[in-house]
Amino acid sequence: MVKDPVCGMDIEAQNAVATREHMGTTFYFCSDQCATTFDGDPHKFAHPEPESTPEPIIAPATTGVNPALSGPTRVEFPIVDLDCASCVQTIERILRGLEGIQQANVNFATGRAHVVYDPEKISLADMQQAIKKAGYTVGGVKTRIGVKDLRCASCVTFIEESLRATPGVIRATVNIVTQEADVEYVAGETTLAQLRAAIEAVGYQTETEAKETTPEDAEEASRKAEYRDLRNRFTFASVLAAIVLLLTFGKFLPLLKQIPDQINFVVMFVLTTPVLFWSGSRFFVGAWSAFKHRSADMNTLISLGTGAAFLYSVVATFLPGLLPEGLREVYYDTTAIIIALILLGQLLEARAKGETNEAIRKLMGMQAKTARVVRDGEEIDIPIEEVLVGDIVIVRPGEKVPVDGVVAEGQSTLDESMITGESIPVGKGPGDDVIGATINKTGSFRFQATKVGKDTALSQIIQLVQQAQGTKAPIQRLADVISGYFVPVVILVAIWSFAVWFIFGPDPQLLHALVTAVTVLIIACPCALGLATPTSIMVGTGKGAENGILIRSAEALETAHKLDTIVLDKTGTITRGQPDLTDVVVNGNFSETDLLRLAASVETVSEHPLAEAIVRGAKTKGLALTTPEDFEAIPGHGVTATVEGRALTLGNLKMMAQIDATLDGLETQAQRLADEGKTPMYVAVDGQAAGIVAVADTVKEDSREAIAHLKKLGLEVVMITGDNQRTADAIARQVGVDRVLAEVLPEDKANNIKMLQREGKVVAMVGDGINDAPALAQADVGLAIGTGTDVAIEASDITLIKGSLKGVAVAIDLSKATMRNIKQNLFGSFIYNSLGVPVAAGLLYPFFGILLSPIIASAAMALSSVTVISNALRLRGFKPTVSAKK
C-alpha cells in the first residue's frame, strides 16, 4: 500500500494511475488530477510541512532569517580594497548609518570589518551593497555546490532561502538548469560543510565534490561537447558515405549491376541527404550566420561546394530531362565523402587544439584543493578558497603548500621547481617565504598565509599566461588582412573557373565546370591561415611558463627574436644585489679568523648592509660573535666599539687618520681590492691597524655562462651600472662583458637605452624591475628578473621567475623557436592555398591534363589545418640550449 501524496488516499502501487519521480523517491497517484496537482508544486507534497523540518544545523526559514539568530549577531568580513586609513572611518560611518547595525568597527591592519547587527532588520547582502556603493568591495568566497535531483522551480526558493539564512552568506542563487547552488559567502563565518548542511536541511542531497568553477573547466566542457558532437556526426557521415561509395561503383559489381541507374540514384539521394543536412548542418548553420553578418568563412565555402554538387545530383536524379544525355551524373559520393573528411579534419583539429593549452591546465592542476588551517585552536581542513590572509596553515611532508605565505614555525625543504624552474629543493625556516603549489619535501611546518585566491603567485602566473595568449603578434597582421578577403576571393575564383570551363573547356563542359568550381571551394582553407600564429603563441607562452619565463604578450615574444643588443643591469641582475664578505687581509698581528671575529662582533649591532655582510660572512665561517660595548657610529668614517676588552675601529682611510693608526702598507692592499670592485674597510685593534675586511656585491654563479651563451646567440652584451668605471670594469671582466656603461644615474638608464636604439639596435633591457622600470619600458623588450613570488612586474614584457640570467638566453631561444614555428605555419598555409586553389581551378589541365578530384581537395583541406596545429604542438618539445634549471 502506498499513499497518494496529494489526496492522501491509500492505493496499491501497481494500480496507481500515474507515478512521478521526485528527488529520488517515486510517488503514486490515484488519478491524473492528483498527478497534475503534484506537478504544480512537487515540493509541497513531497515534503508536507510538519515533517519537513528535520533537526537542522541551520533551520529553514521563510523569512530569510535564521531563527537561531534572533537578537544581535556578530559578523566579521574582509574588505578587499581597503587602502587608506581614512577609508576605515568612511566604511564605519556608512555601516553605522544603516538600520539594524548596532556596532561597526573596521580594522585597517587586518582589513576586516567587525559588525554587530540585528538580522531581522538588515542582511549581510544589504551591508555589502552599502559598502559597494561607497566604492569598496566586501571580500567573499564564491562557490558552486551541485544539488542532486533538483526538478522543480519551487524547490529552488527553498534552497535559496535556507542558504541565505545561513550566517555569513552574502548571496545565494540556485540554478535549476545546471543543478547548482551558486553561493557567495564570507570565509571564516561559515564553511562549505555548513552550506551543504543548509541545503540538506531542506531535503536535498548535495554533490560531494565542490564543482570547479574556473573558466578553463567550462571551456574544457564545451570543448568536450564539441568533440563528442563532431565524433557522432563524423561516424554517421562516414558509414553512409561508405555505402554511397559502394553504390557508385555498383556498375562494376555483378550483383548491383542489375539495378537501374535511376533507382540507384534515388537510394543514394536518400543516404546522402541526412549526411549533408545532419552531419553537415553545422556548416550550413555557420555559413548562414556568417552570411547574415555580411562575412564568409570556411563554412561558406564548404556549404557552397557540397550544396552545388548535391543540387546538381538532385536534378540528375529527379529531373533528368532538364539535362542533356551524357550529363546525367550524380555526385552523391563526392558530397558525402567531403562532409565526412572535413568532419574528420575538424575532429583531429579539436583534439590537437585541446593540447595546445596543456601548459595552463598543468599549472591549474598544481593548485592544492584543501588546506589545513588553525581556527579557534583547532586544526580543520577547508577548501583553499576559504583560506584567509592571516590564517595559520599547517603543511606536512609530501603535501602541497596551499597558498603563499611566510613560515611561522618549523623547518623543511620545498620543491619549487614547478614555479621557479629551479630543480634543487630549497630549505625554508621561520621568516622565509613559501609559494603556493610547491611541494613540501621533508619537515612539517606552519606558515601564515599572506596571499590567497587570485593573488597567489600561481594564480598570477596563470592569469599572465592567459592574457599573453589573448594578445596578437604583429606577424599575424598580414594573415588577418588576407583572411578578411580570402573567402570572397575564393568564391570569385570558383565562379570564374566555372565560367571559363563552361565557355572554353572540353566536353562535357558543364560537368567540368561544376567539378572545378566545387574543388576550388573545398580546397581553400582559411582556417590554416588563421590558426598559424595563435596556436604557436599559445604553445610557446605555455612552454615559457614551464621554464619559469612569463611572457606578457605575443608582441614581446616576437620582438625577442629580433634583438641584437642586450643591456644588463649590474646590481641584482649580473650580481646577487647584496654585498657579501669577500676578503680578509691581515698584517701579521692577528689570524684572519680572530680579526674577522672581532670585526664582525662590532658590526652585530649595526644595520648597515655592509655590516650585515660582514656578520653573515663570519657566521657562515662558524665564528662565535660577542656583543660589543660602547658602540659608536661616525657617519662618513666608520664605527668604533669595545669587544672582548679591546678597542676596535672599522672604517675608511679618514677613520684611520682620525685615530692616527699606522697602515703599514695596507693601503696598497686596499687599492687592489678597490680595483677589483670591492669595498675595503680597515680594521684597527687598540689603535693599531690590523687588517682589512672587504665586501662586494658578488656575481651570481651562472652569470658568466649565461653571458657567454648570449654572445653565442650573436647578441652584443652591454652592462649598465651606477658604479664607478673601475668597479664596473672589474665586474665586467669577471663575467665577460665587453661594453660597459658606468656611472649612469638611475634616471638616465632609460636615456642610455634610447641612445642604443638610435644606433639602430633592437635593445633588450634586463633588470630587477623595481628601479629599472623606465629603462625596462624604454627597451624594445624589457625583461625583469624576479625573485620567486614577484611575478607580475608591471614594466616588463618578460618576467624571469628564477633570478638566473640564463633565463634571458632561454627566453630568446624560445622566441626564436616560436617565431620559426609561426613562419613555418604561415608559409605552409600561404603556399598551400596559393598552389591549391589554382590547381583546383584546373590550371594544370591545359599542360598536363591534371584535374583535381573534389574528394582529394577535401582531404587536403582537412589535413592542412591539422598540420598547422600539429606543427605548433611540436613546440612542446622545445628544449633550451642552455638549461635554466641547474
Added chain:
Amino acid sequence: MSIAQISVFFGALALSILVVWYFFLSKKEGVHVAAASGVQETNIIVKGGYTPDVLVVKAGQPVRLNFTRQETASCSEMVLFPDFDKSAKLPTGETVTIEFTPEKPGEYDFQCQMGMLHGKIIVED
C-alpha cells in the same frame, strides 16, 4: 559562343559584382550603445559572428560588453580587442564581460583569435 555560354558569362559577371558588393562595399549599420548610470552596456551574441557587430559608443565613457557564445565551434572561443589590450575566453553558454574606456574617437576592430569573425567599435566624440 552559344547562348548558354554567353548567359553563363554574364551570370558569372553579375554574381561577381554581387559578391564584391555584399562582402566589401555595402556598409553595415552600427548599433548605438545606450548608457545607463555612466556605463555604456550592451549584450553581444556570438554565433557565427557577433550580433550586433558594429557598435557606436561615446568617447571617454566606460563600455561594458557582455558576450554570450551560443555555439561550440572553436573558432569563436576567444574574443580580442587588440587596441584596448583586452581579450577573454568565451566558454559556451556563459556570459563574459569585457570593460574598457575608449578615450579617442575612431574605429576599433574586435575579432576572434583566428581573425575569422569581426566586429567594430565606432567611438564618437
